[in-house]
Amino acid sequence: MYRGIMEQEKLPVLPPGCSIDEPETVKEFLTKARAALVAVGIVRDSVLANGKDVGRFSGRIIDSDMHDVGRFLNRLLGLPPDIQNRLFELFTSILDVLVHNARIEGSFDSGIVDMKANSVELLSTPKTVHVDQMSGASTMLFTFTLDRGVTWESASSMLEGKRRDGLGSANDGFFESKREWLGRRHFILAFESAASGLFKIVRPAVGESIREMSLSELKTKYRKLSSLEKARTGWEDEYEVSSKQCMHGPKCKLGEYCTVGRRIQEVNVVGGLILPIWGTIEKALSKQARHSHKRIRVIRIETTTDNQRIVGLSIPNAAVETVLQDLAWVQEIDD
Structure with missing residues (x-):
């Protein structure tokens, strides 16, 4: 982020409040951002060049500051609210890109991941896939069905509840994406969170988003709907379509194995005795x-009907057959 602000390399995202069609808005933001970093002491020895490089800014950021997130966040508190919010939004947007890329490459390690959804059900009786000859302990394969979606009725109730409790704002409501994605527009519910100026986002297919959205980003990407009927139709259509396919559409290269934006997912977990078969x-x-299928992930999942909790290794759907074949081979050797 710092290198992008210093124009030493290109920023991976469009800065908040800027338009790709208006390059001067980006230039103006970078100028303000550099001035802010100088003001709080992150950029040092700043110089504004004269002569043939007139107007060109230079400065340095010491190594200890370059990767110190805590210091950056603390220094933000000393800035005026407008540039403070825009710099923080830039930081979170870049972080989202880095995490997204790390997930694709299979290099993102999030520790034990809690798999949550509005509905989590055990699809069938757990299958014994390995029995340790020394202890007699079993390794089981659990298959769960997760439904992450939010119905139109539930979304409407959320919004009405906010208004009834006097917690709503004028910008709360249902929104439609300004741009189409693979021929479809997407619908969301947005309502102001406890943090002023930020909005919680609820989607038909995946429920409430972890990342909140600023009002400027919300208005840039979405338009508020005045027609509840249009919102309902769009919401219910997206809710239904997402039960059968991912957000990439029916022609996705990964087919049924892609879960991006898919409302109903099948999750396979190997639990029980793990260490002897980890390798x-x-x-x-x-x-x-796929790189994202190569990494071992430890997950925790709990059914919503009977609160059965399982901790184990997540097995990508595309890898289940290979894993079972290899475990069967190990079992034959043990026998």
């Missing part, structure tokens, strides 16, 4: 074509 599972996953 076997790791080797099986290493054979997968």
Whole structure:
């Protein structure tokens, strides 16, 4: 981020409040951002060049500041609200891009991941996939069905509840994306959160988003709908379509294995005795074509009907057959 603000490299995202069609808005933001970083002491020895490089800014950021997120966030508090909010939004947007890329490359490590959804059900009776000869302990394969979606009725109730409790704002409501994605517009519910100026986002397919959205970003990407009927039709259509396909549409290269934006997902978890077969599972996953399927993830999942909690290794749907084959081979060796 710092290098982008200093124009040493290109920013990976469009700065908040800027337009790709108006390059001067980006230039203006970078000028204000540099001045802000100088003001709080992050950029040092700043110089504004004269002569043939007139107007060109230079300065340095010491190594200890370059990667110190805590210091950056603390220094933000000393800035006026407008540039403070815009710099923080730029920071979170870049972080989202980095996390997204790390997930694709399979290099993102989030520790134990809680798999949450509005409905979590055990699809079938757990299958024994390995029995340790020494202890007699079993390794089980659990298959769950997750429904992350929010119905129109639930979304409407959320909005009405906010208004009834006097917690709503004039900008709360249902929105439609300004741009189409693969021929479709997307619908969201947005309502102001406890943090002033930020909005919680609820989507038909995946429920409430972890990341809140600023009002400027909301208005840039979406338009508020005055017609509840249009909002209802769009919401229900997206809710239904997302039960069968991912957000990339019916022609997605990964087909049924892609879960991006898919409302109903099938999740496979290997639980029970894990350590003796960890290496076997790791080797099986290493054979997968996609980087995101190669990494072992420990997840925790709890059914919503009977609160059965399972902690184990997440097995991508595309890798289940390979994992089971390798475990069967190990079992034959043990026998």
